[in-house]
Amino acid sequence: MTDSRARRWRRSLRLFLVAVAGPTLAVGALTASPAHAAAADDIRINEVVTTGSVNDSVELYNKGTATVDLSGWILKDDNNSSKYAIASGTTLAPGGFVAFDVHNAFGLGSSDQARLYLADGTTLVDSFSWTSHSDPSWSRCPDGTGSFGSAALTLGAANDCDSSGLSATAWPGGSSVATADTKNAFGSDMSGLYQEGSVLWAAQNSGKLWRLVPDGTTAWKADTGNGWTSGKTLKFPGGSGTPDDEGVTLTGSGSSGGVYVASERNADSSGTSRLSVLKYDVSGTATTISASTEWNLTSDLPSVGSNLGLEAITWVPDATLTAAGFKDAATGAAYNPGGYASHTGGVFFVGVEGTGMIYGYVLKDDGTYTRVASVSSGMDGVMELQWEPQASRLWVVCDDTCSGQHRTMAINSSGVLAATAIHNRPTGMSNYNNEGFAVSGSDACSSGTKPVWWSDDSNDSGHALRRGTITC
Incomplete structure (x- = not known):
């Protein structure tokens, strides 16, 4: 392609701050909330992308041992009037990843929140908040259970939690x-x-x-x-x-x-x-x-x-x-x-x-x-x-x-x-x-x-x- 310089300019605007404090991890002012629906404890928000080449995307991960039917589950940002309904027939196998492009329903800002609800729209399953844009991705490490941090963009696949350990x-x-x-x-x-x-x-x-x-x-x-x-x-x-x-x-x-x-x-x-x-x-x-x-x-x-x-x-x-x-x-x-x-x-x-x-x-x-x-x-x-x-x-x-x-x-x-x-x-x-x-x-x-x-x-x-x- 011919607009690589524009891509570099966009990337140069993304800032990132990492801080870890206490037993509850925070990245900048990022917080990962515990699930509130026991029946859905195995489904987690696993990756969030707010800017860059892939905007407004939320990935879910199944850390359990059984396939979960996500039909009708709802994604929201920090605005209760925002709503992205997961399509009927969507399932997530154990250890599986699924990413949703939510930009037609709402945008994810530099200081915002991603929330997952059951199909009733009121039972909160998981949520994640941040105060700066992803760089390029906010990712849980390890998948499904760890804390959120800045990582490579891996929507639909395992998060890039471990660097290769290689030097150039x-x-x-x-x-x-x-x-x-x-x-x-x-x-x-x-x-x-x-x-x-x-x-x-x-x-x-x-x-x-x-x-x-x-x-x-x-x-x-x-x-x-x-x-x-x-x-x-x-x-x-x-x-x-x-x-x-x-x-x-x-x-x-x-x-x-x-x-x-x-x-x-x-x-x-x-x-x-x-x-x-x-x-x-x-x-x-x-x-x-x-x-x-x-x-x-x-x-x-x-x-x-x-x-x-x-x-x-x-x-x-x-x-x-x-x-x-x-x-x-x-x-x-x-x-x-x-x-x-x-x-x-x-x-x-x-x-x-x-x-x-x-x-x-x-x-x-x-x-x-x-x-x-x-x-x-x-x-x-x-x-x-x-x-x-x-x-x-x-x-x-x-x-x-x-x-x-x-x-x-x-x-x-x-x-x-x-x-x-x-x-x-x-x-x-x-x-x-x-x-x-x-x-x-x-x-x-x-x-x-x-x-x-x-x-x-x-x-x-x-x-x-x-x-x-x-x-x-």
């Missing part, structure tokens, strides 16, 4: 970075990248997909065959709309099995989120291609601003996940690919810019999907995800909002993705608005290093692509 380290490769395209070859809005052997796939926010090939040096140029000279225009299924494509990836079948693009909205209706993964057949010569399948994930994810949605996508093979003991959040057991209908032979992980969350999905061939993972990146935003098979690690990339920081994550002994390292950007690279990152394969290793590539959304100094290295 130097870039794991060479410090120098060079341009990797001809000046002004691609312009601005270049975003997601994916390297497939001698081809670099690039998604551009203007609804374009590029097939790039080596230019004979260490740079990339547009493929001039099969209609790729100026990139190909992407459309939603049926030929309508213009996807604001932000991320691109392939499955184990390579591009012959389709190119998958993550889009955050229809650019022809730019004020509305449309968090989708789109599959394209890139085998033809047409300069405009329509998606063969769309997995619209909007209803399954916490709402975000229309320009703060899906920015990143990568694919991890089923065999890799099962070998690592990956835990399926949908079942609470070890991931079993056989339990799902025909799909791509792996899990797609997508990153949400506005929340910094990463979600894993089994995208089924019939256009349906199941979410199997929800994890916080620990960063203010996610601009790119890249699975590196050689090292069995996930690269998580933030842009100039995070000073170009990169993190790596791997599946831990509990079967979930966890941070393994935090890396500052190479010292030879300015704080560019990098929204894409691609890692070369093991065949590119030479003298212990291999190339990596960044795409600069702002096209600084007329260059959208840059080249660096990491250790193999």
Whole structure:
């Protein structure tokens, strides 16, 4: 996206104060009230977001052992005339999280309160008060039982209660970075990248997909065959709309099995989120291609601003996940690919810019999907995800909002993705608005290093692509 500087300005306005006093915890002047309905003791307000990329949201958590029917329960702020009624049929499983966007009913101010009532509207279940805006989230730690404090935004998933304990380290490769395209070859809005052997796939926010090939040096140029000279225009299924494509990836079948693009909205209706993964057949010569399948994930994810949605996508093979003991959040057991209908032979992980969350999905061939993972990146935003098979690690990339920081994550002994390292950007690279990152394969290793590539959304100094290295 192109308004990262505005996002940084909004974040810079958020203030935070933490103080702990006595046996009843207070954060600033924040207080967590005990529940007043014994029958509902297991449901707790668990996270509140008052400002930033996701406004006016309240998350509930079930700390008990039985599923609870929330039909008709009521959320209020500090005004008794405010009312958000939870939809009929809403249930919350043990250990489950559910977030509600309440902005159409009431706003959550800098000094305000979130209250939860039973359906009678008078029996108070839980409440939480604060005197300054969330930064970015007021979260209970531990979930459901602990005190509220400032934490990363994790609506719909476990709170980011424990820091990784990792310190940022130097870039794991060479410090120098060079341009990797001809000046002004691609312009601005270049975003997601994916390297497939001698081809670099690039998604551009203007609804374009590029097939790039080596230019004979260490740079990339547009493929001039099969209609790729100026990139190909992407459309939603049926030929309508213009996807604001932000991320691109392939499955184990390579591009012959389709190119998958993550889009955050229809650019022809730019004020509305449309968090989708789109599959394209890139085998033809047409300069405009329509998606063969769309997995619209909007209803399954916490709402975000229309320009703060899906920015990143990568694919991890089923065999890799099962070998690592990956835990399926949908079942609470070890991931079993056989339990799902025909799909791509792996899990797609997508990153949400506005929340910094990463979600894993089994995208089924019939256009349906199941979410199997929800994890916080620990960063203010996610601009790119890249699975590196050689090292069995996930690269998580933030842009100039995070000073170009990169993190790596791997599946831990509990079967979930966890941070393994935090890396500052190479010292030879300015704080560019990098929204894409691609890692070369093991065949590119030479003298212990291999190339990596960044795409600069702002096209600084007329260059959208840059080249660096990491250790193999």
